[in-house]
Amino acid sequence: MGSAFRPFDTTVRICYNQPSPKGKVKHMSKALRRVHYPGKLIIVEGIDGSGKSTQLDLLHKWLMSENYLVAFSEWNSSPLVRRITKVGKKKKSLTPLSFSLIHAADFMDRLERQIIPALEAGAIVLADRYVYTAFARDVARGVTPEWVRDVYSNALQPTLPIYFRVPLEESLKRILVGRPELKYYEAGLDLHLAGDPYESFKLFQTRILEQYDSIVEEFGLSVIDATQPLVKQQDQMRALVKPYLDGALKISPRAWRDVLTEESLLGRYLEEIGANKPAENGDDK
């Protein structure tokens, strides 16, 4: 990816097997080209307990209330791939290598089925974790930084990548409150850093945090101090996002409301078809 992965640019895809308009797949040498999509891709990164998902959720709701067309995609959520990941995790049979590859498969599946179509349609796509999660986690597990960057080399460059920076102690405090049971891979127990899940988790997170620090530099992620009050973080996040909302696609989710007002109708039968429910849109969480 390297220098081709500049932040704050229009969403660009280094594309190698994009079907031509007729649907025919062409060979890379002919089809290698940059494709621009009308949508915006906003992604959040951070270690567990950084509060990134909460902030993304708040942003999501705000964008929806502003009537923007929003789509959402979450790390490790592609149904077909998740089954394999689940089995591998349950049997503890995933190695750093297969762990990395199966997550790449999940990412590619979501990229092609959720992210790209939504961007083509002009939506604001919000992604909870992106390729940087693989760069941080998989390298913390022992794969080389070069290889994992190669694996994801056909990913899209996000419009706005945001990193929620939090010290380890703070994130641990947030996660470990109530002594939850840590999962095998979540705690990094596969790396045999420590026998105790909590100790292992700390050491693993330390490694990931180190990787994130260099990733922020390498790819120019925008950093938000995640120790600040939630509201303040959200203000900063919105300020980062606002410049990209110019010209973004808007929808009118409850257009029937105007009709009701103009025609003095009550909307009695709209309730039956479920149109009268409180606003909740394309959120597929």
Place this chain on the structure above:
Amino acid sequence: MTQVRFYGDPVPGFTESYLPGKLIVVEGTDGVGRSTQIALLQEWLEGRGFAVAATGLRRSDLASKGIDRAKQGHTLSEAVLFLFYATDLADRLEKQIIPALRAGMVVLTDRYIYSMIVRAQVRGSDAQWIRKVLGFALIPDAIFYLEADLQHLIPRVLSEQGGFDYWESGMDYLKGRNLFRNYVRYQTRLLAQFDAIAEEFGFRRIDANRSIREIFGELRREVGAVVTPMKKQGAVARADANPLAEIAAE
């Protein structure tokens, strides 16, 4: 393995420079008789006192079911399917192949990364990307490419498999619904791609237009030459677990 080498970065955590076993790949297109030859080779090698492990694409505990499911639904894109295959290979490499080589076994594998590369190249995927992702693959001691013409393949596919397979005919990406025509077009392209990468990866070509017996005769000689040094080095894991094989060898 005299010296352990990988196409790219080694499998994470792998530190050895020497593995006593031998990794032997049998490559070739669909219906060329790979599995038959491997079955014969395995028996022959065991009879000569070698411990043999046979494996093949899509046989991992981890990913094989996922690949089958994905193929049934035709729901995955080429890149995702490739990453599934790569996961399958990584799993087998770390869980089956390397442990077997470490134990001094002869590992016979029915297809390896080359089938994946050829398949992806035919469908127009990024050839460089594929090679980089597969960089974790161990370089085999020998790659035997069973090479047959389409005229010889078609009767075998019809008589032994009972017809043309959807995937082996490239129906997932070729236009038209004519299975036979697509089979011919797809297999022709596969054979051309195998041919194109033969030199890059150092395939040993085996003329598979001949009878099973003739092919086996040549393979036996070639494989024999690869595994014989193991005995001198005392690196062989004896197939003691199989007394029948010992009797057969007498």
